[in-house]
Amino acid sequence: MDSLSPEDEAELERLCFRTLLERARLASMMAPLGTLYIVWLVWETTPWFWIIGWMLLNSLSDGITYVLSGRWLKQPLPHARIPAALNWQIVLRVLQGLSWGAAIVFFHGEGETAAIGDMIILLLLISISAVSVTNMAPSFITMLTFCASILIVPFLFFLSLGESLYINLAIGLGVLFLVEMQIGWDAYRQFEEGMRQLVQNRSNRRQLELRNGQLDALNQTLQVMAVHDQLTGLYNxxxxxxxxxxxxxxxxxxxxxxxxxxxxxxxxxxxxxxxxxxxxxxxxxxxxxxxxxxxxxxxxxxxxxxxxxxxxxxxxxxxxxxxxxxxxxxxxxxxxxxxxxxxxxxxxxxxxxxxxxxxxxxxxxxxxxxxxxxxxxxxxxxxxxxx
CATH class of the missing domain: 3.30.70.270 (Reverse transcriptase/Diguanylate cyclase domain)
Structure with missing residues (x-):
């Protein structure tokens, strides 16, 4: 594929960042469904203050993401400010990932049914992590930090428990993370190539329109020259x-x-x-x-x-x-x-x-x-x- 001009590269970054914002805003709107599902699972087995504390922690980053994304979508940032805004998105994704992963710690139970509850919550976390591979394809670093953040808490917590079941689950989370990164990298490359082609097509269309405009102007000039006397400007x-x-x-x-x-x-x-x-x-x-x-x-x-x-x-x-x-x-x-x-x-x-x-x-x-x-x-x- 032909290399892009600096202006087109800037346009590519703007498009990728805008798509990331749109998807982040949509994800923050859907996040309460997962939050309520976990609350419903642990309502009868967990003290209410733990539930409220986790809900506030989890909702804070989602709320900030929703507000910032909406503002930046309505009033697009200058290109020079996009890197800083992307860093904020990464920080928010880390906070979201850690708050989701913390559900394993907040709601870890005791007794024979504890492992079942942990695995149900873990299944939800894995689902969220897997979906983020395509949801955050516009920015690989954002996807990597979110997936790492959402899986690192249960990974370390399961290792700390020391039981063979949890150690095996922790190893599985490590393997899952590596697989997600490989798939995520492919998704990022495909998305980036698609957007690059889109920008290239737009650039080609603008150049073609400019060329056509120049040709039209030249054609009009030639038409005028064909019927007008060069000296006086009268008809020939x-x-x-x-x-x-x-x-x-x-x-x-x-x-x-x-x-x-x-x-x-x-x-x-x-x-x-x-x-x-x-x-x-x-x-x-x-x-x-x-x-x-x-x-x-x-x-x-x-x-x-x-x-x-x-x-x-x-x-x-x-x-x-x-x-x-x-x-x-x-x-x-x-x-x-x-x-x-x-x-x-x-x-x-x-x-x-x-x-x-x-x-x-x-x-x-x-x-x-x-x-x-x-x-x-x-x-x-x-x-x-x-x-």
Missing amino acids: RHFIVEQLERQYEMFGRYGSVCSIVLIDIDHFKNVNDSFGHGVGDNVLVSFARCVEPLLRQGDFFGRYGGEEFILVLPMTDSAAAAQLAERIRNKLKDSDLLAGQQDAWCLSASFGVAEIRSGESLDSWLVRVDQALYRAKDNGRDCVVEE
Whole structure:
């Protein structure tokens, strides 16, 4: 499995710790059932103060575990505080284990039935210890300390009794502990590997989402570049031709009127020759920004080539298109597109306007608007000619 980044390792620790808290809280809620069962077993044979004392001892650590676990689950700790909180969990598990194991000492009876009572309580302790192997799998050290704590008290107590039965039980507890640790280690490794894979999958998903986002952004950029002129930011010739084809099709189907305005900046070559191509490029950009505020949403404004620009005006007849061209021409006269240059030079533009006609082809429509533009130039430039 691939190694995790430091951030993912921290996430792994948080997930393991949170799972440990969830299981510890659930165990503390179930613990009173075992407590009441033992109390029920010894109620008639043990003084009440021993019973109350053991119940208080056993319930104290469970209560603290329930409160702390609930608080840390509701308000997750920063990663830097998790090791200290885990140490508290270990301390609480030790106290819980010792208090459970102490039941053997508190409720050890006398007489022929004492061994039976001890073995019933021992069976419950073994069950709790065995369940903790999987319950505490998120933290091997927590599981080890709890199992050791719950078994060490009966182990030492049985050895102290010196009877062969109890010595055999003590040996059995030692063997049980070793088996539990082997199974517990396997459970811990499986849990840790599963959580590690989960964190890795989440990391891969985040990276994939990031990569997809970058690809989407790049794709959008490429789409913009594919339909826009790099210098002016207007639509390019390819996109404008597509819109003309679409408008031509709409006219054929529904009779939707559409007009074209072809624009050519007058004497633009002289601008390049006099001021350089850098200034010429700035003029083209300034011209585009000058025209854009006059357009409606749904109009298409593009650079047709060189200093030629084109307007595709859906739902617009030639008269309205010519009026728009006049507004652009007048605004251009009031705009200083050569701002910053020493030589005073007022730029102008020539405009050709053509409305689509029934029965003509797209090419003939373009030829007509081109002819209108040439007539505007022949008429002295700085004018609008409607075809």
